[in-house]
Amino acid sequence: MSPGRLRDPGLQHPPTLDPPLLSVRGVRKAFGDHVVLDGLSLDVRSHQVVVLIGASGSGKSTLLRCIDLLEDVDDGVIELEGQDITDPRLDANAVRARIGMVFQAYNLFPHLRVIDNVTLAPRLVHGTPPEQARADALAVLERVGLAAKAQAFPDELSGGQQQRVAIARALVAKPAVMLLDEVTSALDPELVGEVLSLLTELKSTGLTMVVATHEMGFAREVADEVCFLHEGRVHERGTPAQVLENPREERTREFLRRITG
Amino acid sequence: MSWTPSERQQERDAYRRSRARRSTAVAVVSTVALVAVAVLALTSSPGWPRVRASFFDWEVAQESFPAILEGLWLNIRVMAVSAVLIVVVAMALALARTLRGPVFFPVRALATGYVDVFRGLPLILVLLLVGFGLPGLRLQGIPTSAVALGTLALVLTYSAYVAEVFRAGIESVHPSQVAAARSLGLTRAQAMRHVVLPQAVRRVVPPLLNDLVALSKDSGLISILGAIDAVRAAQIETARYANFTPYVVAGVLFVALTIPLTRFTDVLARRSGWVGAQSSLAGGGALR
Structure with a gap:
């Protein structure tokens, strides 16, 4: 367990000094000829909420499934609390047990x-x-x-x-970390709020989350960092204000224009 | 509730009631007509008096009934024992085919080969080969009674069919269920045992009962090995009276045995919850 998780969130150093809780480096994943993740890198620090945005098929779900070891990566490294979880010698069940995953279609039993x-x-x-x-x-x-x-x-x-x-x-x-894969996409509009406000409350308890979503309002409100995925990589990253209000990249602007209509 | 149907609704209800009465009347008339034609065709055929005498002799039926019923009791016992064994063996086969990893290759291959062979072999051949072949080996511990060998042959053949039913059920559980279970840290085996199998078994209960109905009839085939079941008893009685009525009696008894099973299967299949999404249509009735 890294020291970052034990520390009282109120007393922690500025996030940039913490070692990352979750570190994705150069991850590649292809299904047949279709390359979904093409050397993607991403760091998530303790108590941070990272929101993944991007078009359908941009690799948000695949990235989350790779982190939860539901898919094997084709290349690259994923580290959780300093441990390389993509090492095939590791007990994947024990790793999954340390990661919480929530699916778009609930997948309750x-x-x-x-x-x-x-x-x-x-x-x-x-x-x-x-x-x-x-x-x-x-x-x-x-x-x-x-x-x-x-x-x-x-x-x-x-x-x-x-x-x-x-x-x-x-x-x-x-x-140690919660992965949420478009958890409101299957919900009626009037039910989206109750789930998002629950996530907002979880953030306030210091839970580390990686959230794939199309809810830009939620991203703006809750994200510490927003990552725009495009062509299998993090194309642009930054605070919600930077990425959602003043995107530097043309692709990001185009995506935001499309989904806000 | 203070709701009273409007005049328009009362008129609709009256119309529906008159249609319902008419439908009942039509059903009665057509049934009576069909039965009348069938009976007439049968009884007016030139050979009818002789057929009636040799197949529908009430006295022979009464005389042979106890022996055939005793034979049927053997069928029921064989069926019960083999049903339990079939479910166990079939589940083992179905699970063997889901095993992953190189270590289990021989197990997988054996299970696949077993299902291929015993689904393709006619039951009657399996009965003859097991019934006359196994005792010929003169191995210690191999049963020699026709009943035990017949039961073994039934289990061999039916577990291949039922294994496929189980496998279909296992494959019908959506992969997202396995993903959810594995994401919680469950092992492959735990996910199978606690998440996939409970859902799979519920879904395949109607087809399983269907196979049980087929088994109850096929249990009559053990008579070819000499076991005195209902079919064999009917054969003996037929020879004794030089009259075919005992076969008809045995037939009626088998049908009486399977009808409750068949109805039970229908009820289960219809009951909401067993068939998942289709349950929302239950009680909706036929659309106009």
């Missing part, structure tokens, strides 16, 4: 109740005793405002509620 969705990994992966796992799950469901739905099945919940359960499920194991 439909045959399990909400509480069992949340306690599954603590019981099976982290060896938490059942009673403790239950208490932890209820606490985290309380945080996402769904403790009352603990006994419901996923298909009895609204999309926004399901996504909050998915966030709780990823959160319960106290991951």
Whole structure:
């Protein structure tokens, strides 16, 4: 564990002095002839929220799936807390257990109740005793405002509620970093708000997050850093004000023009 | 609720009721007509009196019934034992085919080969080969009773079919479910056991019961090895009375055995939750 995670966020050095919690360097990933990530590099520091923007197919999801080891990289290095997690000799399950991932389509387990969705990994992966796992799950469901739905099945919940359960499920194991892959894209507009305000609240607790999104308002409000992905690389990066208000690159301007209409 | 249907709605309801009565009447008339034609065609055929005497003799039916029923009890026991074994073997086969890694190559290859062979072999050949071939080996511990060998042949053949049903169920679970499970740190085996299999098994229950219905009939084939099941008992009774009625009795008993299974399968398949997204249409009725 790096010293950065133990430190009280209020007392930390300016972020630039922290060693990166997550470091992606020169990552390449191709599906057949289609090169999705072409030597992409990205650093994420503790307690930082990095927002990935970019057109569909620009590699946002692929990058997150590579970090969570759901895809093997073709080249390059990904380090989590100083450890090269792309090393094939490493136990990938143990690495995934330290990373929380939330998917666009929630991917809740439909045959399990909400509480069992949340306690599954603590019981099976982290060896938490059942009673403790239950208490932890209820606490985290309380945080996402769904403790009352603990006994419901996923298909009895609204999309926004399901996504909050998915966030709780990823959160319960106290991951070093949370990866969120367009978590509001499948939601009705009126339900987007409840998920985004939950993420805003999680940021305030110091959670490190990498968020792929099309919600520019959310990016502006919550991101410490915005990365614009284009042609398999980070084409432009900076604070939300820099990238979203005064983009230097022509491609970034074009993308922002297109999505804001 | 203080809602009373409007006049327009009452008129619609009246119309629907009259249509429903008309439909019932049409159904009754057409059924009666069809049955009448069939019975007439049968009874007016020149050979009918002889057929009736040799296939539908009430006295022979009564006399042979106890022996055939006792035979059927053997069918039921064979079916129950083989159903349990089939599910176990088939699940093992289906799981063997999902194993990854070079170590498991022989296991995968064996499971694939097994399914290929036993799906292609006619059950009756498997019965003959197992029933007469295995005892010929004179190995210690190999059962020699027709019932045990017949059950073995049923298990060999049916587990190949049922393995494919399980495999289809496993493959029908969307990969995003596995991705979610693995992202939480679950191993491949844990994801299979706790996420994929529970969903897969629920989905394949209707086709599994369908195979169980087929098994209940095919259990009659063990009679060719000499086991005295319902079919064999009917054969013996037929010879005793020089009358074919016992075959009809056995047939009626098999149908009576499978109908509850078939209906149960239908109910399960229709019950919401088993078939996922289709459940939203349940109760919607046929569209106009």
